[in-house]
Amino acid sequence: MNDAAPLLDRESALASDTKLELKVWLRLLTCTTLIEREVRQSLRERFDTTIARFDLLSQLDRAPKGLTMGELSSRLMVTNGNVTGLTDALVREGLVSRAPEPGDRRSLRIRLTAAGKQFFDGMTPVHEGWIDRLMAGMTRADMAHLLELLGRLKQSLAAAGAQK
Amino acid sequence: MNDAAPLLDRESALASDTKLELKVWLRLLTCTTLIEREVRQSLRERFDTTIARFDLLSQLDRAPKGLTMGELSSRLMVTNGNVTGLTDALVREGLVSRAPEPGDRRSLRIRLTAAGKQFFDGMTPVHEGWIDRLMAGMTRADMAHLLELLGRLKQSLAAAGAQK
Numbered sequence: 001m002n003d004a005a006p007l008l009d010r011e012s013a014l015a016s017d018t019k020l021e022l023k024v025w026l027r028l029l030t031c032t033t034l035i036e037r038e039v040r041q042s043l044r045e046r047f048d049t050t051i052a053r054f055d056l057l058s059q060l061d062r063a064p065k066g067l068t069m070g071e072l073s074s075r076l077m078v079t080n081g082n083v084t085g086l087t088d089a090l091v092r093e094g095l096v097s098r099a100p101e102p103g104d105r106r107s108l109r110i111r112l113t114a115a116g117k118q119f120f121d122g123m124t125p126v127h128e129g130w131i132d133r134l135m136a137g138m139t140r141a142d143m144a145h146l147l148e149l150l151g152r153l154k155q156s157l158a159a160a161g162a163q164k
Numbered sequence: 165m166n167d168a169a170p171l172l173d174r175e176s177a178l179a180s181d182t183k184l185e186l187k188v189w190l191r192l193l194t195c196t197t198l199i200e201r202e203v204r205q206s207l208r209e210r211f212d213t214t215i216a217r218f219d220l221l222s223q224l225d226r227a228p229k230g231l232t233m234g235e236l237s238s239r240l241m242v243t244n245g246n247v248t249g250l251t252d253a254l255v256r257e258g259l260v261s262r263a264p265e266p267g268d269r270r271s272l273r274i275r276l277t278a279a280g281k282q283f284f285d286g287m288t289p290v291h292e293g294w295i296d297r298l299m300a301g302m303t304r305a306d307m308a309h310l311l312e313l314l315g316r317l318k319q320s321l322a323a324a325g326a327q328k
Contacts, residue, residue: 009238009239010219010223010239010240010241012223012226012239014226015226019292019295019296020304020307020311021295021296021298021299021307022295023311024299024310024311025299027311027315027318028192028195028196029199030241030318031192031314031318031321032192032193032196033241034241034318034321034326035189035192036193037241038321038324038326055174059174059176059177062176062178074173075174075176077173077197077198077201128183128185131183131185131186131189133324134185134320134321135185135188135317135320137316137321137323138316140184142313142316143188145313146188146310146317147184147188147191149306149309149310149313150188150191150195150310152301152302153299153302153310154191154194154195155301156299156300156301157195157198157202159300159301160202160297160298160300160301162198162199162201162202162298
């Protein structure tokens with residue numbers, strides 16, 4: 001076992017006979033929390049923006065035809081209400097546009113505006129640099145293996161009905 | 165590569181040339197979000213409580229002598245303000261006690277009460293069962309390896325200064 005350096009976190013003082021499943025979950029949560037905290041702080045300091053906004057813009061950036069509100073909330077794994085509030089703000093700031101779907105006026109389609117695209121393109125390489133730096137202590141082989149094992153976990157979660 | 169079943173999440177429509185670091189981060193975030201969502205919903209339905217409360221009680225359960233507010237916020241990786249609000253509520257409900265440190269009256273020590281211990285002991289096996297079920301699709305070997313790789317990631321994060 002390759003234990004991490006002592007760190008006060010959710011794993012602190014965990015009994016040595018703690019179940020493997022629980023250890024994996026707590027370490028997963030610790031890693032996610034640490035990365036999120038770094039990214040949150042860096043986005044605020046460098047771009048005066050939030051993770052939620054960055055995530056929403058990144059989904060739209062990968063969808064040249066835009067996304068419906070439902071698609072956005074699925075991909076971001078948040079509620080429709082969350083997406084609505086966030087979209088309202090981004091529309092006001094001119095970073096995204098929102099228009100009724102042709103043929104289905106109850107459905108709204110969200111797209112990046114040119115200003116939104118420009119703003120996001122400015123953040124992308126910087127954000128990638130932060131993630132690279134945080135993972136710089138891992139080998140490529142370890143990262144590839146971690147990605148594969150997280151893929152198996154994701155399959156396990158889907159099989160257990162955690163998908164929706 | 166053992167890719168997960170199609171699922172609308174943060175990895176959707178990711179370009180195939182996306183950097184490995186970013187893929188790992190997005191998949192890590194997806195897995196954490198899925199597990200958190202399940203645990204949040206189950207805690208609410210079964211015990212009418214929240215993840216934040218469960219986490220705080222679980223830290224105190226592992227600390228027979230109690231923890232100071234500072235230790236609690238470090239281990240839970242949240243701000244002092246968050247811990248204070250949460251502790252206020254749990255004190256009112258009689259689940260934890262809060263008293264000045266002998267010899268350092270500016271510092272407060274939090275402990276589980278007997279009622280808090282009883283409440284937490286009732287949740288523990290049920291919570292473990294949820295995590296077991298979510299990871300049931302993974303082999304022991306995969307879980308052990310995942311724990312090890314997450315340990316290396318945690319070391320990398322600490323080395324990159326994400327610890328504090």
